[in-house]
Amino acid sequence: MAHIIDDDMIEYVGILAKLELDHEEREAAKKDMGRMLDYIDQLNELDTAGVEPMSHVFPVHNVFREDVVENGDDRENILKNAPDSKDGAFKVPKTVE
Known part of the structure; x- marks a missing residue:
């Protein structure tokens, strides 16, 4: 079935x-x-009876891991890398006056 696209349709889509x-x-x-x-x-002519709808061609599984804190209480070792620290936190230069 040939579809005829006219200038008005092209103008509208544009x-x-x-x-x-x-x-x-x-x-x-x-x-x-x-x-x-x-x-x-042409695709609409295909017989799709018995074909399950899908959102992806390949099976998609959740690949995210559980959000578990590991080594979260290692402040002293982390602060060893800091050029300067104060009260258990990184000390940085003042940026706002």
Whole structure:
């Protein structure tokens, strides 16, 4: 089924996409959009009965680890790397007067 994309449609899509297309670009966009819609029609002809909907082609699993604090109470060793410290914290130069 051939889709005919007219100049009004290209103008509307250009406004939505905030594109300024010259004449050659409009003609190319018409052909491209027609091919895309033809391909969608071709996909719609496939029998998808019994096919489960999916969001990804490959199975996706949660790969995040549990947020567990490890070595969180090692302040003294951490402050050994600081050029200067005060009251158990990094001491930095004053930045606001």
